[in-house]
Amino acid sequence: MTVTQAAPALSRAARGQVGNRWSILVLLCLSLLLITVDATVLHIAVPALTAALEPSSVQLLWIIDVYSLVVAPLLILFGTLGDRYGRKRLVLAGFVLFGVASALASSAANPGMLIAARALLGVGGAMIMPATLSIIRQVFTDRRERAIALGVWSAVAAAGAAVGPLVGGVLVGFWWGAVFLINVPILLALLPAAARLLPESRERERRPWDALSAVLSVFGILALAFGLKEAGAGSLLPLWMSALVFFAGTGLLVWFVRRQRTLAAPLLDVGLFRRREFTTGVAGVLLGVFSLVGLQLMLAQYLQLVMGDSPVRAAIRMLPLVISAITGGLAAAHILARIGMRATMSGGLGLVAISLSPTLAWGVEAHPVMLALCFIGIGFGVQVALLAASDTIMSSCPESRAGGAAAIEETAYELGAGLGVAVLGTITTIVYSPALHAVPGVSESGMDRARQSLANAAHVADQVGGTAGAALLGAARWAFVNALHTTIVVSVVLLSVTAAAVAMLLRRD
Template structure:
């Protein structure tokens, strides 16, 4: 390489986080995250319109809704570790492109299988984007105090995206056809690609060695089978071979993946990270927080609408304080972490969330807006405090060269915790709900058994029965659902208190300051000329 070329390359390489560039990078990363978070929930309100237009079968409709989070969770480790090897910005930009193409395919899908395929591609694009945003953030903010603030902004944006998704979808459906909920992604992707190429830094692990393709495929297959099996368990399909076989195959593949990583000279995931108390404990806290909190879905989707009779828009407005509280907790998280340290912050977050869940056990068959407001505010603030402290501790404890893999582990634990929670708490809910319908006067046993599947089905059965028996079944189903919800929330509170005990293994004090090297970082060239003397490659 000539001296001129060497100097030119040197001018392009600067320390990560220099000047104000790191805050511009944070804005770009937050826009990326916002798109993925929006797409995870924006389809929910469009399901009736999709059903009317494409006429999918029951299985096809299930895959249209579930294939996006399923594929995304399965590929997080694959693409997170690939970014550590070939460059995190490169994987992020590829994710932008795939996300835009898949959005166009979904918007103009002419059949249910086509929409399933497009949603799967969207999941793959999301799996490229999610860990890349967090691992790049890890590199451009080497100082832990600034990184904590950046993670707070990042997590607040995630909360906004999840909440805005249904509202944006509802607005688009009022004015356009259902495909518009996907089409809105394309102009944002067209802007993000060139802006990301110009502004985002490139970084990769320095000593990762060749990428273990076999290990990556084992992880992807194992996670796919495990998450699919867990989702079907949550849907009450425990005895089905389509539940048992994927679950067993997924667990077996994950076992082979772990064994391979322990023996491989250049593992995808450095399992020794889990021997560090802060890292392993943080991952466990993320899993427990999500496992306990999926009961919120029961509150949002069924209690508010089926028990209280609120419309979808009214339900969204009732949940808005939860999102606002989560945003506030994310933005205040850095200051709280510096003052109280990871142990007290995460432990207090778990306790506050448990208090919120216990508050919500006072819900009954009639609307109580002040109670719901208090419960949702406590829930949003407590949950975000817990997740913020756990994510920040996990990411800061991981070596810089393993940032992509660590980010993927965090996101995967989030998805697995939610899936296991749906299966576990769904089983608790069904066990507490169904017995209350077996002795309703005037209701045949077959009708009672059908009504015991869900509250929505109980309302359908009561409508077919009509008369006094139908009214009695409807009242019994509502009362049984509220009882089951109380039991489920109590179990959730117990899991959250278990998380508070687990958090006692986290460090007392937040260790601040810049950290040692471990990842190559290369920022795009500035527009203005810099001194001719090239600077060597630096580490973050």
């Protein structure tokens, strides 16, 4: 079926826009790349930023985290607004806001200004992200072409998050504000191209829009994400208050779901979750990103704090993960066509579990070749599984609800990332702390600080110096490796169970 046959109601101009679908895909992927890079670009820029603005530890946490905390709860809101008022205009408005926020962030004179600018960046990113998937669903009507487009999209999403620290490491050499200011000329080039190329929504929603549902979804997901992050970091709230915030968010989301079931025109079609393929796809995205982001953080710490790599060198050594992720995203469409949805998704998750297993035998010694092979398997497997999950999600809903479905998928990405960092990071801390026993020559207060994290242990060891400092650092490294092994066991079990569940739940193609 041709694109014109699939959409006979389109005007000649609109058909011309759809004919430029590959140019549209490039534009959407460049937009997505900006958003995903910005989520991790500060990881290496932190030292220079700290020297320039002198934020407190809590302010520094918010500078890094506020972007994701704002993006996650707004995805469903802007996804459904795009369905109702037009995805193109939402993308254009998001470009403008993202550019303005980038300029404000680069010129921030104090931590408060930078936190506010980062929050605005999150709003702009949330306006753009749902439209990238729903417009792909709109312009790629052929199932095979759409699978290829989604593979490119997922590869860009993974590559952006993975290369963010590397980009930050290069740009911060000039000036810390360059990590934000670089967005402005790119957006100035993308804005006119988007105005010319992007199609209008074919099926515009005309149903009532429920403001209370929007409020419940935003504050429910925000409270859920904030509670999870605080439970893992404990920087602002005690554990019991973090749990209270988490359960309050859960309650708001339960209220949101129940309200959607009673509305004649719900903000989000929760009936989509009655479809086995849709629910399985969302679960695959959530758990796939959970493993990728959580393990990426843990392995990055392994490279820097156990192996002694600098941040930039660690980022370079993780390049096989980036390259294999891009390759997996591009190859996934062909794999999907050959072996089917069920085998692609479950096989990808299984490959990640197998690729992680060799790390359970490692200590503090270097394994450069095996590490690269493990990264290749992780990146390729995750991307193949995510492409299959994304294709399942977007193919199981009508185009008029594509924005909402895309928002659910991208919310699963954000929540998966937050869960991965919070849960796996918490497991690492719980195992690491008691495994680090007292070291002769190190005070009790020094040991208490060293047990908080491996980074703190390295700082204390440097202050103590001599034989005692070297002994403390060696003991801390072994304690961290022991904790990392526990985290990997949890991940391998979770990935294996998920792969088996996918194989049983998805129908044979």
